[in-house]
Amino acid sequence: MPLRTREFEAVPGSASAMSREARATTPAWLWLPAGIALLLCAGPVAALLLNVPWTSLPELLGSDAARTALGLSLATSAGSTLLCVLLGLPLAVLLSKLEGPWIQLMRGILLIPLVLSPVVSGIALLYFWGRQGIAGKLLGTVGLDVGYSPAAVVIVQVFVSLPFFVVASLNSLSAVDRDLEMAAATSGAGPTAILRHITLPLALPGIVAGTLLAFARSLGEYGATITFAGSIEGSTRTLPLQIELSLNSNQPQAALGICLMLIALYLLVLLLARIATGRLLPR
Numbered sequence: 001m002p003l004r005t006r007e008f009e010a011v012p013g014s015a016s017a018m019s020r021e022a023r024a025t026t027p028a029w030l031w032l033p034a035g036i037a038l039l040l041c042a043g044p045v046a047a048l049l050l051n052v053p054w055t056s057l058p059e060l061l062g063s064d065a066a067r068t069a070l071g072l073s074l075a076t077s078a079g080s081t082l083l084c085v086l087l088g089l090p091l092a093v094l095l096s097k098l099e100g101p102w103i104q105l106m107r108g109i110l111l112i113p114l115v116l117s118p119v120v121s122g123i124a125l126l127y128f129w130g131r132q133g134i135a136g137k138l139l140g141t142v143g144l145d146v147g148y149s150p151a152a153v154v155i156v157q158v159f160v161s162l163p164f165f166v167v168a169s170l171n172s173l174s175a176v177d178r179d180l181e182m183a184a185a186t187s188g189a190g191p192t193a194i195l196r197h198i199t200l201p202l203a204l205p206g207i208v209a210g211t212l213l214a215f216a217r218s219l220g221e222y223g224a225t226i227t228f229a230g231s232i233e234g235s236t237r238t239l240p241l242q243i244e245l246s247l248n249s250n251q252p253q254a255a256l257g258i259c260l261m262l263i264a265l266y267l268l269v270l271l272l273a274r275i276a277t278g279r280l281l282p283r
Helices: 015-025 028-050 054-061 064-097 101-115 118-129 134-140 150-174 178-186 191-219 223-228 239-248 252-276
Strands: none
Touching (some): 054 252, 064 101, 064 150, 064 191, 064 239, 064 252, 118 223, 150 191, 150 223, 178 191, 191 252, 223 239
C-alpha cells in the first residue's frame, strides 16, 4: 500500500504558523528601510571594531590610566545604580498605582533628563549642586562639597539614569494583575505585605532589566559629567572621559581600546538583561 504524503499543517500558535502569518501580513518593501536603519546602527560599530589595534590591545587596556578609569566607572555606576533602585522603585510603584494631574506632572518631571542636552544637564546640576547652587550652599554649611569628586560623578549618573530605571520598572509594575493584589487585600494582607509578596515578585524581571539599563546608562555618561564634575584622573575621569582625553592627546589607538572595553561591558549588560527577562533563547 503506497504511503500517502500530505503537506505539514502548522499548529496554531506554533513558530511555523507565526512565521507564515508574518510573511502574509508584512509588506516586503519594509526590508529596504529596515536594512538601512540596521546599517546606520551597525555600520559605525563595525567600522570601529575593524580599526581596533588587536595586537596591542592587552597593553592598551592594561595601562594605569585605563585601569583607573575602569575602576572609577564601575564603582560610580554601581553606586548610582543602587541609588536609582532605592529611590526610583518607590517612585515607580506610586506612579503605577495612582492617577491624577499630580501623578501626570510627576511623570513629566521624570522624563525631563531624557530629553535634555548633556551640557544643559551639567549646567543644571552645577546650579543645583555646585558651591553656589541651591543644595550646594546647604551642604557647604556643614562642610560638604560634592563638586569635582566621585560623589559628583554619582550625582550626574543618578540624574541621567534614574528615568531609565523608573520607566522600565513602571512598565513591569503596571502589568501586575490588580485582581491578585485586591484578593490579597480582602484576605487581610496589608499594603506592605502585598507589595513584598505579590507586586515586586511579579514585576521583578522588569525591575532587574531597569537596573541593568540604569547601570549601562551610567557607564556611558559623558557630557554632564565633564560639565559638572570635570575630568580629574582617579576622581572624576570615567571611561568616556578617558576616551576624550586620549583623542585630544593624539592617542587614537588608546581611545579605540577603551571604546572596545565599553562595548564589551554593554554587551554583557544586554545579555544579563535578556536572562533577567527570560528572553535569552529566541522564540
